[in-house]
Amino acid sequence: xxDIKLIRENPDLVKNAIENRHDSAPIDxxxxxxxxxxxxxxxxxxxxQERKVISKEREKAQERGRxxxxxxxxxxxxxxxxxxxxxxxxxxxxxxxxxxVPIGKDDSENVTVRTxxxxxxxxxxxxxxxxxxxxxxxxxxxxxxxxxxxxxxxLKGMGARLQRALITFFLDLHTREHGYSEIYPPYMVKxxxxxxxxxxxxxxxxxxxxxxxxxxxxxxxxxPLTNLHRDEILTAEELPLYYCAYTACFRREKxxxxxxxxxxxxxxxxxxxxxxxxxMPETSNDELEKLTRDAEDVCQKLxxxxxxRKLCTGDLGFTSIKSxxxxxxxxxxxxxxxxxxxxxxxxxxxxxxNVRYRPEPNAKxxxxxxxxxxxxxxxxxxxxxxxxxQQADGSIxxxxxxxxxxxxxVIK
RNA sequence: GGAGGGGUCGCAUAGUGGUCUAGUGCGGGCGCCUGCUAAGCGCUUUCCCUGGGUAACUGGGGACGAGGGUUCGAAUCCCUCCCCCUCCGCCA
Numbered sequence: 001x002x003d004i005k006l007i008r009e010n011p012d013l014v015k016n017a018i019e020n021r022h023d024s025a026p027i028d029x030x031x032x033x034x035x036x037x038x039x040x041x042x043x044x045x046x047x048x049q050e051r052k053v054i055s056k057e058r059e060k061a062q063e064r065g066r067x068x069x070x071x072x073x074x075x076x077x078x079x080x081x082x083x084x085x086x087x088x089x090x091x092x093x094x095x096x097x098x099x100x101v102p103i104g105k106d107d108s109e110n111v112t113v114r115t116x117x118x119x120x121x122x123x124x125x126x127x128x129x130x131x132x133x134x135x136x137x138x139x140x141x142x143x144x145x146x147x148x149x150x151x152x153x154x155l156k157g158m159g160a161r162l163q164r165a166l167i168t169f170f171l172d173l174h175t176r177e178h179g180y181s182e183i184y185p186p187y188m189v190k191x192x193x194x195x196x197x198x199x200x201x202x203x204x205x206x207x208x209x210x211x212x213x214x215x216x217x218x219x220x221x222x223x224p225l226t227n228l229h230r231d232e233i234l235t236a237e238e239l240p241l242y243y244c245a246y247t248a249c250f251r252r253e254k255x256x257x258x259x260x261x262x263x264x265x266x267x268x269x270x271x272x273x274x275x276x277x278x279x280m281p282e283t284s285n286d287e288l289e290k291l292t293r294d295a296e297d298v299c300q301k302l303x304x305x306x307x308x309r310k311l312c313t314g315d316l317g318f319t320s321i322k323s324x325x326x327x328x329x330x331x332x333x334x335x336x337x338x339x340x341x342x343x344x345x346x347x348x349x350x351x352x353x354n355v356r357y358r359p360e361p362n363a364k365x366x367x368x369x370x371x372x373x374x375x376x377x378x379x380x381x382x383x384x385x386x387x388x389x390q391q392a393d394g395s396i397x398x399x400x401x402x403x404x405x406x407x408x409x410v411i412k
Numbered sequence: 413g414g415a416g417g418g419g420u421c422g423c424a425u426a427g428u429g430g431u432c433u434a435g436u437g438c439g440g441g442c443g444c445c446u447g448c449u450a451a452g453c454g455c456u457u458u459c460c461c462u463g464g465g466u467a468a469c470u471g472g473g474g475a476c477g478a479g480g481g482u483u484c485g486a487a488u489c490c491c492u493c494c495c496c497c498u499c500c501g502c503c504a
Binding site for chain 2: 038041042044045046048049051052054055056057062063064065066068069233360361362365
């Protein structure tokens, strides 16, 4: 959520930012409601003050008191109504990109800022992971569909083992070498967590939801992690906070219907290790660079070639002020796979989730900045590991860092 | 799921219709005192909204788990919901 004062004082800056995102938002309506709200509050406060004075005179002022009560109730209802309308609109407005974010319409205008390694060239014709996986009997697509329908699959034997090895390896690396503390959060959360992290109200159609209990299934561990410190005031000494969490992630993928239906690239359920930070505002840009390096480190240790792309305004996520995507090369399906998206959300989520810190012992609380990034997303790293390490005989060499976790050097 | 008890300013507590403008203790901050430290003494210490002023500053309103209601007036009375504790039931 944006600061209403920012919109009030710099409406053109906000409108311009939204235009650069190729998005739209009713800024003029927000300004109108904001002005109306404040006019009403001035009136309401005056009436309440009068009530306070009059009630001290006890029985003498009962008639005026009754009239005041009616007036106050009417105005309160009006202000509540405007508050709700304003809130609804404010929650739909995206974050403002930072000045160094390239302006562009979609992912074709993202900018590659660096690369690592060379996209692998194999001396035989590489197979896509769905063929490799079926031949090795480590991915079972048919039975996944039998159980749960399209976009579901089953990992079995060494496939399941490989995924579990990756999860453990990621968590060990981030907790032991990068300074993150591990969290095991709920996979279902309350509505206000979804609002806090920026998923609701705008993206409801992509979220699984249990209507009976009003539980919402997380599409990323970013959601519970954002809300870990909801409605808290942290001390300056506690910051920065680094968290990582493994969770299953659930997405309806309504918006990408028909896209990437082959293989395990885009399912309704997938696994991910997420990195998350709460930091002081002035440090968040440096923290984004560090977080991105932490995610990259995983690719390097797995020996996977990748590129880092700075997202342009048109491709930037709703909550983000600046993001880097990490794409790894997959020679079998012949594409760059997005395995991480590292974002600085500024104070956008902190304002929604009301996460603040006190810069000095008796100072006024301020919103923290939050950052998130995958470290990394599993099915896609599985794809990359399988396709990059495949041999001419159809077996897969296990990367050295994973061998102790997998308990084998080759999957065959 | 059932019965009972409870949710007050970081923590602990007081407060059962108007003197609560939410008290007290602990903790935190500033200062005094002091070979040093501790103790002691004094002052201070919740958050949000909003008005006036370039500003320092200053006026007003709201919040006692959440939301409604009763009343001239609600932390206090009533209703609904949430959470915690104890016991029972069920369960990995």
